[in-house]
Amino acid sequence: MLRFLLGRVGLLIPTFLGVTLVAFSFIRLLPGDPAELLAGERGISPERKAEVMEQLGFNKPYWQQYIDYVAGIFQGDLGVSFASKKPVLDEFLTLFPATAELALCAIIIAICLGIPAGIFAAVKRGSVADQAIMGTALVGYSMPIFWWGLLLIILFSGILQWTPVSGRISLLYFFPQVTGFMLIDSLLSGQKGAFLSAVQHLILPSIVLATIPLAVIARQTRSAMLEVLGEDYVRTARAKGLPPHQVVGLHALRNALIPVITTIGLQVGVLLAGAILTETIFSWPGIGKWLVDSISRRDYFVVQGGLLLIAGIIMVVNLIVDVLYGLVNPRIRHT
């Protein structure tokens, strides 16, 4: 197991270096530069532009900027945001808990609904229920997030007034950020009603963000289950008289879960991408909106630092998935 783990970690190093190169090049390949965008319609004189670029260190040769960037990473310094003048890492750590909280809620919803729905559809293969579940999953998978979010807001917040429109908590509550996770911080604050308000604010954005992963997990579970249900050992289990819930729950599900776990791991990237739109609609102060704004104002350090951190998180999640995979399926860790 240790060799397996070391091998997986070893693979991360070249991937990480590749990510630094991609993150660094990506923002510089885009046309336009921060000085021009800052000046807007008025324009900026070539002399002033040279001054600004020098001050920001963007006048150095690219290779030197890259070396500075990588050297900074090893010292925990990702540079300072051109806009806010704050260290990129500080901004990321302030905003990331909001994204993580939303993504966690979304993935929990997706797993709790997606796996049972997939199992049910597989067991009742060909039935009306199966078709209804798979049809709904297809609709969910194809759902334009922005439109879906607005639709839910108009219905549940506007017409029915069941949920708040946007934000993380009611403006009435104001307490210092301890963990950055609003559900935890609202409990720690001890203010009456704060936790409930945080939960209410999480409902719609979590549903919106969970929609696509839910559909994917449901479809993946169904197809994995169908494959496993056709195997000899399932037939044997049935033949020896095991009750159906044991056949499905114990024998089939454990094996069917292997590809499903991989899918869930891959959904982390999807969640972070979906967070950009969800955060914009629900005024959710996370890293998605922060990165998009930074790209549009060519805030080089934020983009290269933010992308690296996100890529790092996805890599770690995938490592965890690999390890889980190894635990669920012992054959994997011996190959």
Add this chain to the structure above:
Amino acid sequence: MKMRNTLKATLLGASLAVLVATGASAKTLVYCSEGSPEGFDTALYTAGTTFDASSKPLYNRLVEFKRGTTEVLPGLAESWEVSEDGLEYTFNLRKGVKFHTTSYFTPTREFNADDVIFSFGRQLDKDSAWHEYTAGASWEYFNAMSMPDLIKDIVKVDDYTVKFVLTRPEAPMLANLAMDFASVLSAEYAAQLAEAGTKEQLNQQPVGTGPFSFVGYQKDAVIRYATFGDYWNGKQPIDNLIFAITPDASVRLQKLKAGECHVMPYPAPADIEDIRADSNLTLMEQQGLNVGYLAYNTKVAPFDKKEVRKALNHAINKQAILDAVFQGSGQSAKNPIPPTMWSYNDAIEDDDYNPELAKEMLAAAGVEDLSMKVWAMPVQRPYNPNARRMAEVIQADFANVGVNVEIVSYEWGEYLSRSKDEERDGAVLLGWTGDNGDPDNFLAVLLGCDAVGGSNRAQWCNEEFDALTQKAKTITDKAERTKLYEEAQVIFKEEAPWATIAHSVVFMPMSSKVSGYVMDPLGGHWFDGVDISE
């Protein structure tokens, strides 16, 4: 230790805010702002969203724009004198002005000349310890308004008198000093931060003299302010002001309707009718201090001939553009300055929509089978909500008079940069929003000879026009300046370096409970004097 202090300060601030918010008669106004401020030291930035959250609620300037106008009134300076040669501006400062007391700063003295010297000195003096006090600090607006060339010296005459010495007479100087970058910060607070080695806090935890004091900012979510009881211009009717950052226009409207906020900026044009129909909402509207235009490149044939430019102006159906692009939130433009600006020459007649005349004029100018490029901006701006659509209407209009148009576009930064090129191929769609309400800020900045290769996208240098605007800049008498600018507009219309397209109308929806809100012609959002009923 530092961290513990920060935590203590945050906790104090938090408890203070909760106390204020839960007070029996506390009035809280929530503004659904469209974006996040980049920071709170206004002079470091150029974005209106940042100004709304920093300079407007928190700070004052030596002079201020009268609410809802571009008229300059006394602010932190009670009065001022301008020397006869126009080179010296002496400001007599207001006494008894207090800075905010917050959880992180308790002032020991009132506002005085040191604060003015500090606020401008750090922008002007490259050797100042505060010139690069935070990473990437640059004073773009100060530079853009040519202040480093214009200000020779700032002298503290005594504790309540400050003198600005200029290198040349500059009539718009007073208006410039009412702009956001000229906000006055506390020198005492800056010294305290310098001593503690936390200079960058000047941009994160602001202290000013304005109507509201800073309570806290949760990045990209909420900014909280409390009314400043000792404000020199009187206490505000509301107790708390909250900015709930809500980037999407449709969501802002839903929040407004649900009562989660009371005022919102920038509604989607499609929602205007819905807002008008809602009896719980009030819709304020005002002409924006802006202009959207199509700038020909007057240095490149055949657009170097004014007859060709005139002919093309006659080919454009502005009403069709107003209908298709502005959807009722625009007004046809005939001059390069908006009608709400002083010196607007209303006697000028616009080039009417007359394709037949355009064809004749093109033929008379010897232009046949003309093909040209029209540049469409990739972004939405107040003066042009949809440049691509506008370019398509112009393309169809020009096709009617036998001119073939190819529409081109670039990424915004690239667009701004390439459109400055004097050899540029094609006419450019662009526009301008006024900075300070002075006509010089449109006419000289956008059409002056000095701006060719820069913000003068028509690359148009007309000596007569330039002489008029340059002269107007050196005179302080407004009536005299008005005459000169009116004449300049006549020359502009005859020469037609641009097709002037439209001035937009700005809408501001709010709850009908809100009273006292005044729209700012310069596009800012102010909450002093605003009240809300229970």
